[in-house]
Amino acid sequence: MSSTTVTKEVSVGDVAARGADLAQGSDGERMALNVGPSHPTTHGVLRLIMELDGDLIAKCEPVLGYLHRGDEKIAENMTYNQFVPYTDRLDYIAPLANNVAYVLAVEKLTDIEIPERCQAIRVLVCELARISSHLLGMGVFGMDAGAWTPFMYTFTEREKLYTLFEELTGARFTTSYTRIGGVSRDVPDGWLSRVIKFCDELPKAIDEVEKLLTRNRIFLDRTEDIGVISKENALAWGITGPNLRASGVDLDLRKDKPYCGYEQYDFDVPIGVKGDCYDRYLVRIEEIRQSIRIVRQVIDNFPGGSWYAEDAKKIFAPPKEKILTSMEELIQNFMIVTEGPQVPPGEVYFEAENPKGILGFYVYSKGGGVPYRLKIRAPSFCNLSILEEMAPGHMLSDITVILGSLDFVMGECDR
Amino acid sequence: MDEELAKGLMERYVFLSSRDSVDCLSYFCPPENLVELASALRDREGFEMLVDLTALDWGQENSPRFTTLYHFYSLALKTYLRIACDCPSVDEPEVPSLAAVYPAADWHEREVFDMFGIIFAGHPNLKRILMWDEYPYHPLRKEFPLAGIETPLPAPDVAEVTKASVEPAPMMGGPFVSPAGGNVSEAEPRAKDESWTEEVEKTL
Numbered sequence: 308m309s310s311t312t313v314t315k316e317v318s319v320g321d322v323a324a325r326g327a328d329l330a331q332g333s334d335g336e337r338m339a340l341n342v343g344p345s346h347p348t349t350h351g352v353l354r355l356i357m358e359l360d361g362d363l364i365a366k367c368e369p370v371l372g373y374l375h376r377g378d379e380k381i382a383e384n385m386t387y388n389q390f391v392p393y394t395d396r397l398d399y400i401a402p403l404a405n406n407v408a409y410v411l412a413v414e415k416l417t418d419i420e421i422p423e424r425c426q427a428i429r430v431l432v433c434e435l436a437r438i439s440s441h442l443l444g445m446g447v448f449g450m451d452a453g454a455w456t457p458f459m460y461t462f463t464e465r466e467k468l469y470t471l472f473e474e475l476t477g478a479r480f481t482t483s484y485t486r487i488g489g490v491s492r493d494v495p496d497g498w499l500s501r502v503i504k505f506c507d508e509l510p511k512a513i514d515e516v517e518k519l520l521t522r523n524r525i526f527l528d529r530t531e532d533i534g535v536i537s538k539e540n541a542l543a544w545g546i547t548g549p550n551l552r553a554s555g556v557d558l559d560l561r562k563d564k565p566y567c568g569y570e571q572y573d574f575d576v577p578i579g580v581k582g583d584c585y586d587r588y589l590v591r592i593e594e595i596r597q598s599i600r601i602v603r604q605v606i607d608n609f610p611g612g613s614w615y616a617e618d619a620k621k622i623f624a625p626p627k628e629k630i631l632t633s634m635e636e637l638i639q640n641f642m643i644v645t646e647g648p649q650v651p652p653g654e655v656y657f658e659a660e661n662p663k664g665i666l667g668f669y670v671y672s673k674g675g676g677v678p679y680r681l682k683i684r685a686p687s688f689c690n691l692s693i694l695e696e697m698a699p700g701h702m703l704s705d706i707t708v709i710l711g712s713l714d715f716v717m718g719e720c721d722r
Numbered sequence: 723m724d725e726e727l728a729k730g731l732m733e734r735y736v737f738l739s740s741r742d743s744v745d746c747l748s749y750f751c752p753p754e755n756l757v758e759l760a761s762a763l764r765d766r767e768g769f770e771m772l773v774d775l776t777a778l779d780w781g782q783e784n785s786p787r788f789t790t791l792y793h794f795y796s797l798a799l800k801t802y803l804r805i806a807c808d809c810p811s812v813d814e815p816e817v818p819s820l821a822a823v824y825p826a827a828d829w830h831e832r833e834v835f836d837m838f839g840i841i842f843a844g845h846p847n848l849k850r851i852l853m854w855d856e857y858p859y860h861p862l863r864k865e866f867p868l869a870g871i872e873t874p875l876p877a878p879d880v881a882e883v884t885k886a887s888v889e890p891a892p893m894m895g896g897p898f899v900s901p902a903g904g905n906v907s908e909a910e911p912r913a914k915d916e917s918w919t920e921e922v923e924k925t926l
Contacts, residue, residue, distance in 0.1 A: 372853060375853070377861060379862060380861055380868060544825050545772060556797070557797075563800045656802060665773065669776055680776075684773065688829065689826060696825070721852060
């Protein structure tokens with residue numbers, strides 16, 4: 308062995324101390340490394356400009372905007388219902404949850420009462436969207452850590468969900484299912500029993516995934532104590548959703564500020580202890596199981612009655628069979644399509660607990676069918692902002708695991 | 723609970739003035755007291771999270787033209803609080819940055835700066851976040867057209883290597899823009915190809 312070899316001792320623990328050390332600068336040479344915007348680990352078009360000291364990340368600067376479409380500007384120029392398809396394209400892994408969150412925000416401005424059946428449908432689709440999002444999130448997370456097989460199991464289940472979504476909404480991916488004051492159509496015959504059948508099959512697949520990952524030595528080595536977010540940091544940086552709960556903060560708006568009648572359903576909110584990548588994985592897996600519980604409860608007590616707000620004459624366009632047979636409904640439909648749902652002036656801020664975190668809409672209305680300002684508070688945008696603070700001190704290979712565990716979507720981040 | 727909180731806030735922070743709102747407590751705060759208020763909200767009132775930060779543009783002709791909006795959330799009280807802050811100057815709107823108090827404000831403020839051109843004094847890294855650095859406009863201002871404005875893409879590093887200038891892709895597509903001006907269906911090349919009729923001679 309050559310006597311000139313210089314060895315440097317690196318402690319495995321304490322990433323924060325290592326990060327602080329690297330921020331001081333070092334004697335070694337630094338390498339600039341660009342990851343993305345088109346790179347498989349970035350799950351979309353996130354770009355990272357990193358500074359490496361050997362294998363250690365000294366600096367990590369996320370660069371956004373590669374998927375910026377100006378959704379907020381577009382919203383100011385169209386009627387409320389016309390914007391529903393744009394919400395599909397925010398978190399495109401769970402479009403149904405975005406549809407619901409958006410209409411709930413606008414409905415908060417109005418005083419219409421949403422019938423129970425409509426609320427039940429909305430809860431149902433929100434939870435199915437959560438399952439769909441977490442299935443993809445965990446499948447891809449496993450893949451980021453080097454485990455291919457779980458992805459196959461989760462995608463098989465997701466395919467079944469897509470079939471269910473297609474039966475309900477007419478589209479697999481971009482569902483555009485909700486309208487201000489209701490949904491676009493009632494649940495089809497026999498659909499609920501097919502959802503129950505899916506709920507019977509899903510836990511088996513989740514068990515398979517857990518067998519492959521949860522006690523897998525390699526997976527544990529790669530995720531435990533990696534990407535730790537402390538409780539205080541998580542709150543200060545505005546992290547929400549499973550990422551916040553993994554850090555030990557009990558904030559779930561479905562429990563804390565129930566909407567859509569979530570207070571009727573019995574479910575648990577999983578909370579992490581350490582806030583590392585492994586906790587984020589565990590929290591999501593448990594959330595899938597809890598979502599199945601909610602779905603079963605909704606279907607067990609599925610209310611009858613109307614599936615849209617019948618008395619909201621200036622807000623919800625009636626179903627087609629009524630438009631074609633009645634003059635009054637025809638006029639109603641014409642006015643809503645041409646001028647938009649008539650929303651009173653005012654401002655509201657509404658947040659919903661989406662699969663990725665808290666999705667908020669701030670709506671400022673001056674009355675009429677078009678919002679004066681619509682702001683989208685995207686959970687992925689806030690969840691990613693901590694990266695600059697968290698990444699330094701980790702190894703380069705950890706960044707794939709960290710990004711996978713944060714489970715973000717650029718469509719929503721860049722809007 | 724909300725009334726109690728409202729009464730307490732108005733007593734403790736005399737600079738607040740109330741603001742009409744249908745959904746949560748809402749106040750106006752003068753820019754000079756903003757940082758003081760934010761630290762107090764975090765440390766004494768239990769509003770741990772700054773969940774959202776945005777701005778409103780009232781149009782070129784109005785003064786104050788811009789209002790920044792902050793939404794705080796308290797885990798213990800399970801309630802939101804909205805603080806609005808009018809930017810004093812119309813041409814160079816400026817409010818103090820909250821990034822030192824709530825790190826969450828960092829990216830939100832960069833976005834508002836990018837979209838509205840509001841300066842956040844004291845922000846550690848105030849640069850564009852969604853548009854590219856050289857972009858000259860602020861798209862969410864009311865006078866900015868929906869169709870966008872054609873903008874050159876300066877790329878001196880590319881020009882140096884390739885000896886070619888960078889041309890932005892034409893702003894085609896979307897329901898808003900027709901590159902020829904006028905009807906979009908006429909600008910569609912297939913619409914001009916009438917080789918399927920017998921009246922027009924086949925060109926290809």
